[in-house]
Amino acid sequence: MDFLAEGFRRAFALLLSADAEVYGIARLTLKIGFLATVVACGLGIPAGFVLATKPFWGRRAALTVVNTALAFPTVVLGLLLYGLLSRRGPLGGLGWLYTWQAIVVGDILLAFPIAAALAAAAVQGVDPRFRRTAETLGAGRWRAAWTVAREARFALAAVITTAFGHVVAEIGSAMTVGGNIRGQTRTLTTAVALYTSQGDFGLALALGLILLLLALLVNVALQALQGRGTVGNA
């Protein structure tokens, strides 16, 4: 128990003293998380819309692929990306292996199916009368889609926060293609793994607490949004 208490004491001391390394890792994690979430949701949510609303050949297969990708092991994803970005790989010329950009790419590949699958479910959950009503009032394809998105806004907000949550908590791909290089590619999750293995429990705990804090903030934001949806702001 002393060992745990000492860990927490050290963690709070590091957090309160604004330790440069701890905050540097947190900043990089946030940067990677936001970038990957923006790109993954920017592509995944429209893809989810198409999957949910447009009948096309292979739609069922596409939905199956996206849903299967939700359970894709991140370490395997990192391995495949490693193969692509390594010197001998087809994307080796980019020189992105062991850079934060490689982690962003891995996180995008991880979050895209999450955004697409959950957005498809969110859009399918919207009463079809909303689209029909928009169309019968003269709305074109995009305006009708925007109307549906407005009706699904709480579920779509949940899509974004879920994607962000997965991205910041991911470790397999970040470790494989980022390399956990101090000051360059060390994220909260890879740092927690490293410091725990080195026996620096306090530092690992401090980083873990920041990660928890991020997850908490994301959930509070989501609950605030959902709360607004149920307390008469329909």
Next chain:
Amino acid sequence: MLELVGVVHRYDGRVVLDLERFQVPAGAAIAIVGPNGSGKSTLLRLLALLERPTQGEVRLDGAVVTGSAARRRVTLVEQRPVLFHGTVRENLEFGLQVRGTRRTVMNSVIDRVAGTLAITTLLGRRRHELSDGEVQRVAVARALVVEPDVLLLDEPTSSADRAAAQMLYRVLAAERAHRPLAICLASHQLEDAYRWADDVRALAEGKLAPVTPENLFRVELPPGESHAGLKHVCVGSIEVAAATDKTGPAILAVPPTDIFVSREPLAASARNVFSGRVTRLSHPRPGVVHVAADVGVELVAVITEEAVRDLGLVPGGPVVFSFKASAVRVF
């Protein structure tokens, strides 16, 4: 003119609509009546260009409709309409915004239509602050502000009380007087349909019924040989004798002009004699009276005003309806 030509529409392989021709001429007031599941809502969705018919075509002013541009000339109000996120005013603005209407014009149109439908006080409210009847009125207003050439209404008074329904019909009449507007309305209330529409069409099992729309019933004809050429069919709480050999699900129709109306049972050849009470007397045109009576089910008979006077028929008063088994149509 909006028309469906050679339309067959299927859901999961099942034919739900089969119409050789259905026309909505410019400026017409059409009521479509029929039991639930007869295809009224599907017909309106095809006319609204929200669904493409499995077979056949939709024409607007003679040209086959292919894209969605024609949707701006035809607007549908669904039976249970939904309002978008936002205030009632924002809902009314929706159709005008997509047409790029200027703000000043938008405000004046919305204020005029909201005034006629008595929803001015609702303009600042949101959907969860409205009753079902108010939502229906707002939905009608939202459709009227875009000034369509054809307005399609699916049971527009299903959530309205009598007064609200009368107001809606008055507004629709005023709107047609104000500009060329064709209205096609699906309703199960025959009285309203006759009072309001120039043309009442009956739909049964996805087809235009070959009889007038009163006294239409969905029935299950008993299997087996008919007795002396007659089958006794349960309709509500009465048994109707019909001259038919058919079995299974069918539509049974009793033409209102084939019903004899009397105060006492007649000694006659009619196999169907039912006593009941007059529920309604309506006057669709001068000299003609529709007598609705509850005889176990509601039946409507058409007689002259003179006959009503001679028989002393009044709402609530006794009446006997008689009709021959051979007058009953089964299809």
